[in-house]
Amino acid sequence: MAADEKPMHGITMHGAPALPADFTHFPYVNPDAPKGGEITYCVVGSFDNLNPFILKSMRTTARGVIDTIFGNLVFEPLMMRSADEPFSLYGLLAESVVMDDERSFAEFNLDPDARWSDGEPVTPEDVIFTYEAYTEKGRPPYSSRMAKIEKIEKTGDHSVRFTFNDQADREFPLIIALTPIVPKHAFSLDTFDQSTLKPVIGSGAYRIDKVEPGTRITFARNADYWGEKVSSKRGYDNFDKVTIEYFLNVNSLVEAFKKGICSVYSESDPVRRQRGIDFPAARNGDVVSDTFKNGVPPAVSGFFFNTRREKFADPRVRRALSKLYDFGWVNTNILKGEYERTLSYWQGSFLSALGRPANDRERALLAPFAEKVTPEIMEGTYGKDEMSDAEIGRAQLRAALDLLKEAGYRLEGNALVNPAGEALTFEIVVTSQEGERLATVYQRALRKIGVDVAIRLLDDSQAQQRKQRYDFDVIIASVGFSGTLSPGIEQLTRWGSDAARAEGTFNLSGAADPAIDAMIDAMLNAREEDDYVAAVRALDRVLMSGAYVVPMQHDNNEWVAYWSYLDHPEKTPLYGYKLQTWWRKAEAN
Numbered sequence: 192m193a194a195d196e197k198p199m200h201g202i203t204m205h206g207a208p209a210l211p212a213d214f215t216h217f218p219y220v221n222p223d224a225p226k227g228g229e230i231t232y233c234v235v236g237s238f239d240n241l242n243p244f245i246l247k248s249m250r251t252t253a254r255g256v257i258d259t260i261f262g263n264l265v266f267e268p269l270m271m272r273s274a275d276e277p278f279s280l281y282g283l284l285a286e287s288v289v290m291d292d293e294r295s296f297a298e299f300n301l302d303p304d305a306r307w308s309d310g311e312p313v314t315p316e317d318v319i320f321t322y323e324a325y326t327e328k329g330r331p332p333y334s335s336r337m338a339k340i341e342k343i344e345k346t347g348d349h350s351v352r353f354t355f356n357d358q359a360d361r362e363f364p365l366i367i368a369l370t371p372i373v374p375k376h377a378f379s380l381d382t383f384d385q386s387t388l389k390p391v392i393g394s395g396a397y398r399i400d401k402v403e404p405g406t407r408i409t410f411a412r413n414a415d416y417w418g419e420k421v422s423s424k425r426g427y428d429n430f431d432k433v434t435i436e437y438f439l440n441v442n443s444l445v446e447a448f449k450k451g452i453c454s455v456y457s458e459s460d461p462v463r464r465q466r467g468i469d470f471p472a473a474r475n476g477d478v479v480s481d482t483f484k485n486g487v488p489p490a491v492s493g494f495f496f497n498t499r500r501e502k503f504a505d506p507r508v509r510r511a512l513s514k515l516y517d518f519g520w521v522n523t524n525i526l527k528g529e530y531e532r533t534l535s536y537w538q539g540s541f542l543s544a545l546g547r548p549a550n551d552r553e554r555a556l557l558a559p560f561a562e563k564v565t566p567e568i569m570e571g572t573y574g575k576d577e578m579s580d581a582e583i584g585r586a587q588l589r590a591a592l593d594l595l596k597e598a599g600y601r602l603e604g605n606a607l608v609n610p611a612g613e614a615l616t617f618e619i620v621v622t623s624q625e626g627e628r629l630a631t632v633y634q635r636a637l638r639k640i641g642v643d644v645a646i647r648l649l650d651d652s653q654a655q656q657r658k659q660r661y662d663f664d665v666i667i668a669s670v671g672f673s674g675t676l677s678p679g680i681e682q683l684t685r686w687g688s689d690a691a692r693a694e695g696t697f698n699l700s701g702a703a704d705p706a707i708d709a710m711i712d713a714m715l716n717a718r719e720e721d722d723y724v725a726a727v728r729a730l731d732r733v734l735m736s737g738a739y740v741v742p743m744q745h746d747n748n749e750w751v752a753y754w755s756y757l758d759h760p761e762k763t764p765l766y767g768y769k770l771q772t773w774w775r776k777a778e779a780n
Contacts (some may be wrong), residue, residue, distance in 0.1 A: 198288065203277075206720070210281065216426050225775070229431060233456070241390065245328065246695050264395050267284055267418075269301075270284075271283040279766070287299055287496070301315065303349050308393060314736050318351045322722075329379065341356040371393075405437070416428070441625075451474065456753070459750070464480075479753065486761060487765060492533075493743045494630075496700055509737070514583075532578040542727045546571050557732065621667050629743060
């Protein structure tokens, strides 16, 4: 080990971690939160699998095994992310890490106390097996990790070293640190890719207790959890029992919340919020509601065009259709004026290109792809009209038709047809009544320019299957579960060309553009923050110009209703409230 290669308690994408080596807990938790009691979360959908790392049943894996909302109850990574910093990691399974300045390797020193839930120690062999299993039998993005790794080797009883190849970028060591680890002794490589409903063994604070396929899964807190005193886990995992109930639709979920079956209910629709909590328990104070403010860009939700379909291959067509989402009408008539229009993929943050002219760094990155960015997006003038509350009028209809004419379309009677005389028609897949309402508004505007749109309402499991096979024209979806101030390798699975060709990725739009790939590469390899910000803004410009998604709207206020036996920390972290840090009041246990 070189003199400057000392074990570090934490690592970050740029700069240094905010917390010192002797920190005792994250600033957004209650380290003295009482342990005990139970909580029940409720979701729409179904499940038929407990292994979250495989392609088969990927989108119908039980929630909570690994989960960005309810927590990684069963499987844990080498290091844990702080929710109060853009991208900083602190020790978990690995108590420290050693890296060189070039980040050509990362050596993780496992905590000698780390144990699987059956009492077996976590070993370097487990880490090595994890990557073997993911590479041979895993799903994206886990299956592609080894493409950037030259070798993995055990370097001690409690240490494992990753040596990276020339395909790796500066973010990749952090991705390795965040990758969940599985126990070698509890999995067979031969059957790793098969769905299972047999409770899996992990290192997390919970064991899978009961499984009712498609209906309910229950997790019991492990009284012998090894990480109870780890600084990054203090204040987490406070319930003795966590149950996740599944419902066919939102309406039945809301009714279950009213009856006390569900402990927590979050809602983005302001109308449904007001109607949903107007019941006796809410009026007498047994149910309370809070609004939490987060400091990250909103997750982008909208209508995803499947550009694998020829009708959406031309960006001019997508730009034209994008002009006709009537945000003004939606916000006034459906959302009570409480929302803002979403246009940028990092809106409201220093990473967003919206309203900013490209600087010299951005222009240099985009120079080889000048035709991929529209002049108004390059100059920062795009967005003023789109973000207003004015309803769509003749000017927007005319602008959309002009673009479609450039792409070769013409009006023939009441239909918009291409040079071959084929009408432009498509189907929008939705999974909720709220989505159906928004799609109907979009449908109405498109009909005015001769585009015939059908709307298909599917249940969650049907929609997930369609997503996995990319079997749709247009689908309402979200780019990610939440926004981020540290975009990185996940952008490859959302927008990268390789992901467009692989089944089961999050690149729903099928984006496959050298300009996107180049901007992501520049972002992942930026060593200075100014270069990183320039690369993200340049990517933002390419994505906005490509019109792969018709973004809808957002509200950075997170509204949650919950039964009054629950409590939560006073501080809301940068990334918003964390259910994993809540607890049940002692008097309610």
